[in-house]
Amino acid sequence: MLHIAIIGSGPAGYYTAEAAQKQWGDNVRVDIFDMLPVPYGLIRFGVAPDHQSIKGVVRRYEQTALSENVRFVGNVKVGQDVSVDELLTLYDAVVLATGAPRDRQLGIPGDHLGNVHGSAAFVGWYNGHPEFTALDPDLSGHTAVVIGMGNVALDVARILAKTGDEFAGSDIVKHALDRLMASNIRRIIILGRRGPHQIMMTPKELGELGHLSRATPWVDPRDLPDQADDALLEPGIRKSVTQLRSFAAISESRRAELPLEIEFDFFASPRALLGTGKVEALEVERTRIEAGRAIGTGESYLIQASLIVSCIGYQTTPIAGVPFDERAGRFANDEGRILTGLYCVGWARRGPSGTIGTNRPDGFGVVEMIAEDITSASSKQGGRGFDALAGARKLNVVTFQDWKKIEVAEASRARDGAPREKFVDVAEMIHARD
Numbered sequence: 197m198l199h200i201a202i203i204g205s206g207p208a209g210y211y212t213a214e215a216a217q218k219q220w221g222d223n224v225r226v227d228i229f230d231m232l233p234v235p236y237g238l239i240r241f242g243v244a245p246d247h248q249s250i251k252g253v254v255r256r257y258e259q260t261a262l263s264e265n266v267r268f269v270g271n272v273k274v275g276q277d278v279s280v281d282e283l284l285t286l287y288d289a290v291v292l293a294t295g296a297p298r299d300r301q302l303g304i305p306g307d308h309l310g311n312v313h314g315s316a317a318f319v320g321w322y323n324g325h326p327e328f329t330a331l332d333p334d335l336s337g338h339t340a341v342v343i344g345m346g347n348v349a350l351d352v353a354r355i356l357a358k359t360g361d362e363f364a365g366s367d368i369v370k371h372a373l374d375r376l377m378a379s380n381i382r383r384i385i386i387l388g389r390r391g392p393h394q395i396m397m398t399p400k401e402l403g404e405l406g407h408l409s410r411a412t413p414w415v416d417p418r419d420l421p422d423q424a425d426d427a428l429l430e431p432g433i434r435k436s437v438t439q440l441r442s443f444a445a446i447s448e449s450r451r452a453e454l455p456l457e458i459e460f461d462f463f464a465s466p467r468a469l470l471g472t473g474k475v476e477a478l479e480v481e482r483t484r485i486e487a488g489r490a491i492g493t494g495e496s497y498l499i500q501a502s503l504i505v506s507c508i509g510y511q512t513t514p515i516a517g518v519p520f521d522e523r524a525g526r527f528a529n530d531e532g533r534i535l536t537g538l539y540c541v542g543w544a545r546r547g548p549s550g551t552i553g554t555n556r557p558d559g560f561g562v563v564e565m566i567a568e569d570i571t572s573a574s575s576k577q578g579g580r581g582f583d584a585l586a587g588a589r590k591l592n593v594v595t596f597q598d599w600k601k602i603e604v605a606e607a608s609r610a611r612d613g614a615p616r617e618k619f620v621d622v623a624e625m626i627h628a629r630d
């Protein structure tokens with residue numbers, strides 16, 4: 197029997213468990229740990245609440261979760277409740293699938309001013325992550341700046357722009373919906389250092405901005421490169437740029453009809469945040485692109501703004517005793533191997549890139565590696581040993597069956613048309629299980 201501990205119940209964790217089942221069938225036992233009492237990582241806390249169809253992928257993870265040889269061990273934080281070294285004595289292989297939950301810092305003067313938020317915190321707030329429930333963003337001002345040119349920036353801008361009706365069928369949490377419905381924000385600027393040809397946004401997500409009931413997107417036509425140059429782009433990005441061109445063609449009268457505008461500010465590098473206590477303005481330097489890189493031109497300007505959300509990437513949280521690559525912001529690893537017996541997958545291995553599906557080959561790859569490294573059966577205790585340790589430490593472990601009770605309780609208190617009203621703190625989640 198092979199005993200595997202997977203740390204993290206997001207996509208990478210579940211794809212790894214699925215791969216282990218395919219590889220070893222009944223000869224493997226898998227424990228999937230999560231620090232929260234609820235599974236699925238960023239599917240629950242990252243993917244936008246108005247993108248429910250994407251969240252449907254959890255049905256696949258549930259099949260894995262409900263099989264005999266896989267357990268969910270929720271409400272256990274590895275590195276705090278139990279160490280990686282302890283797990284290594286109990287399991288034949290330990291796989292870190294802990295994602296990249298920390299925001300990369302803007303690293304400019306003023307980035308610690310009030311109402312300057314990273315996207316992990318801001319997205320966590322509207323998605324009900326217990327760590328960010330109390331974020332309390334101030335939406336009483338007129339202008340918000342969203343820094344970044346990827347899909348997360350689009351999610352944040354869209355959520356800030358939607359009406360209550362447009363959240364029908366979503367699982368946005370009540371505290372966020374209430375605050376958004378009272379928002380005074382009328383101008384949302386999506387700002388990035390590089391130009392339209394360098395965006396990381398996908399066409400579908402960009403297209404959604406063109407169908408909002410009270411907001412119009414706007415691109416300054418002067419920022420668009422020669423159309424002939426679009427032919428050189430990779431097809432997905434080319435479609436996205438076509439979408440940007442359509443935003444540039446929206447007439448001024450159409451823009452004037454709707455109360456809210458989402459403006460793209462390209463070739464704009466954030467230099468400093470200004471304000472007393474809370475942010476009041478962003479100082480920006482114009483850039484130009486040389487060999488694909490944004491170079492400052494020395495020309496700068498101020499944007500008066502009372503909310504800043506930076507969507508510029510994420511980092512993995514280090515765990516005591518595990519080699520960490522500070523520069524890359526993830527565990528130091530060679531194709532997923534940290535050392536024999538200890539592995540990483542998903543965002544904890546590669547950093548924050550790719551879609552949910554990108555984590556699947558990661559999981560299968562790391563299982564192949566474990567199969568190469570561990571060729572003989574061991575006498576490790578696996579889950580039985582962990583249960584003894586959890587009992588001795590009085591850990592309040594949440595099982596998958598417990599999660600199903602939490603899930604039912606969340607569904608039963610959902611507002612009309614919504615799939616669930618999430619519990620937003622750990623005590624509430626555990627109470628719903630009891």
Ligand SMILES: Cc1cc2nc3c(=O)[nH]c(=O)nc-3n(C[C@H](O)[C@H](O)[C@H](O)COP(=O)(O)OP(=O)(O)OC[C@H]3O[C@@H](n4cnc5c(N)ncnc54)[C@H](O)[C@@H]3O)c2cc1C
Pocket residue numbers: 203204205206207208209229230231232235236237238239242243244247250272273274275293294295296297319348351515541542543544549550551552553555
């Ligand atoms: C805002 C946002 C929106 C996104 N939207 C989409 C989308 O629409 N479509 C798409 O394809 N992709 C989307 N993605 C990307 C997708 O969510 C990721 O590719 C995927 O979630 C990464 O999976 P993961 O398992 O590596 O990490 P995660 O999903 O982050 O899972 C990590 C898990 O580890 C747990 N954990 C962390 N530390 C510990 C610890 N010490 N002990 C125990 N447990 C721990 C966490 O609680 C979490 O459950 C989005 C990402 C973000 C940030």
